[in-house]
Amino acid sequence: MKKQKNVFGKVLRDIRTERCQTQEALAFASDLDRTYISLLEVGSRSPTLDTMMAICSALDVSLTEMCRRIEDAMRSDDAS
Numbered sequence: 091m092k093k094q095k096n097v098f099g100k101v102l103r104d105i106r107t108e109r110c111q112t113q114e115a116l117a118f119a120s121d122l123d124r125t126y127i128s129l130l131e132v133g134s135r136s137p138t139l140d141t142m143m144a145i146c147s148a149l150d151v152s153l154t155e156m157c158r159r160i161e162d163a164m165r166s167d168d169a170s
Contacts, residue, residue, distance in 0.1 A: 094160075096133035097167065101159045102145065103131045109149050119148035 106116055106127075113131070117124040121144060129135040137145065146153045 093167070094136075094164070097160055097163045098137070099131040099133045101156060101163055102127075105149050105151055105156065105159070106131075109151075111149065116145065116148055120144040 106113070111119075113127045114124045116122075117127050120127075120141075122141065126135065130137055130141075142153060142156065146156055
């Protein structure tokens with residue numbers, strides 16, 4: 091499970107930085123706390139579906155796209 095949290099966090103950080111958003115801006119846009127965004131990104135917390143939907147909406151990315159990127163990252167980690 092730890093690996094999955096880390097992959098989610100890396101994908102979240104990648105998408106957030108691609109969108110030129112700070113953790114603070116994402117937190118504000120998704121109605122979450124900035125420290126929670128940080129904990130997600132480092133793999134210390136796992137998001138609920140509601141949280142993932144809020145984050146995806148704030149980042150203007152579909153949940154499907156985020157999940158695809160998570161799966162791709164997990165596959166590439168398995169291949170290494």
